[in-house]
Amino acid sequence: MSNINPAIRQLLHDGTVIPAHPLALTAERELDEKYQRALSRYYIASGAGGMAVGVHSTQFEIREKKYGLFEPVLRMAMEEVKAAAIERPFAMVAGIVGDTNQAVAEATLAKDLGYDLGLLSAGGLGDWSEKDLIKRAEKVAEVMPIFGFYLQPSAGGRLLSYDFWKDFADIPNVQAIKMAPFNRYQSLDVVRAVCSSSRHKEIALYTGNDDNIVADLLTPFTFVVNGEKITKRVVGGLLGHWAVWTTKAVALLEKIKECRDNDLSAMPELLELGVQITDSNAVIFDPKHQFKGCIPGIHEVLRRQGLLQGTWCLNPNEVLSPGQSEEIDRVYEAYPWLNDDAFVKENLQSFLS
Numbered sequence: 001m002s003n004i005n006p007a008i009r010q011l012l013h014d015g016t017v018i019p020a021h022p023l024a025l026t027a028e029r030e031l032d033e034k035y036q037r038a039l040s041r042y043y044i045a046s047g048a049g050g051m052a053v054g055v056h057s058t059q060f061e062i063r064e065k066k067y068g069l070f071e072p073v074l075r076m077a078m079e080e081v082k083a084a085a086i087e088r089p090f091a092m093v094a095g096i097v098g099d100t101n102q103a104v105a106e107a108t109l110a111k112d113l114g115y116d117l118g119l120l121s122a123g124g125l126g127d128w129s130e131k132d133l134i135k136r137a138e139k140v141a142e143v144m145p146i147f148g149f150y151l152q153p154s155a156g157g158r159l160l161s162y163d164f165w166k167d168f169a170d171i172p173n174v175q176a177i178k179m180a181p182f183n184r185y186q187s188l189d190v191v192r193a194v195c196s197s198s199r200h201k202e203i204a205l206y207t208g209n210d211d212n213i214v215a216d217l218l219t220p221f222t223f224v225v226n227g228e229k230i231t232k233r234v235v236g237g238l239l240g241h242w243a244v245w246t247t248k249a250v251a252l253l254e255k256i257k258e259c260r261d262n263d264l265s266a267m268p269e270l271l272e273l274g275v276q277i278t279d280s281n282a283v284i285f286d287p288k289h290q291f292k293g294c295i296p297g298i299h300e301v302l303r304r305q306g307l308l309q310g311t312w313c314l315n316p317n318e319v320l321s322p323g324q325s326e327e328i329d330r331v332y333e334a335y336p337w338l339n340d341d342a343f344v345k346e347n348l349q350s351f352l353s
Contacts, residue, residue: 004145004175008116011089012176012204015217015235015257016049017250018093019242020057021077022298023069025312031069033076035308038351040080042307045347046246046340049236050091052119053077054106056155057240057298060097060123061314063106071109078113093147093238096120100136107143117147117175119238123156130164134171141173147238148177149208150190155291159186165193169203178238179216180208191221195230205234210241210281214274217256218267233260240294241281244301247340252277276335283327293321300328305344307351 021043024035043051053074054062062069074094081090094110096103096118107118120140122133140146148168151157157180168174177194179187187209194200207216222231242249252273259266284301286293296319299311311320332339344351 002144007089018050018238020055020240021053041351047250052093054095093117111144117145119147121149126158145175152182162189169194169197176204178206178208195223207234207237245340247343280331289321293324296320
């Protein structure tokens, strides 16, 4: 079993910002290496604590043989991390999907490239039993440490029970879980299951609920387990939303930590900010159209900043929804303090060099 680096484990438990890395394409829908590397440099310079590559925001289609982009995209991100010679711990997370054989193969590749954890999704496995999904997770956990992932059904995930998450938490090499069902009841299933596990102190909880980021990070989750109160906190985020305006996400998490650790006097201000972030996320992620414009929405913000040349996706039908661009205009005007355009403008040439 591949054990996790202790410094990365501590980073995960302290809580950090992990953006979900997008895919940079040319107008011909081929990999744009210059801008792909620029995005990695942006996240590193932003003060993020890691990157998640090969995940939903990177487009699951990168695995298709006609594109063959899974290995190149993971490798480029790792090359940029090594070139940056980052002195602080930096968690590299690789998206892992597919049946057991594919998942094990992807985990093996990620481990060989130097990745710290595999973000294991059950996407596309809607006909598998939960027991079979647990067996698959155990096999992947033999290869590398696991970051669990509750992916919402509208993004290709499936509903998973409390019992599944309890069994999942008991797998020895599960180090963290990202909750992204965009549903409070299902998020609570995960937290309650982890609190009920003997490994509850060993698992770091991360929000992937881009619609509820601030509240997730501020809330103490307490459950009574065998007569004892067990409290867990969501300590950080692995988020597609944090693929944009990342320096502000880093500052936000620090402010939340300061609020939690002190007198909570900043709570009302943070909750107000949380509503503004959720309003912005609704525009970028496009729930109005069942999230069809989610990835193009991320791309559009990055395009406006100069970090991408366009909003192209591998799937030519994946485009901005009607009115989405105008809605991005609205939140830019309404909440200028949420964007980090000035930071990007100041550093863009170094990112692209």
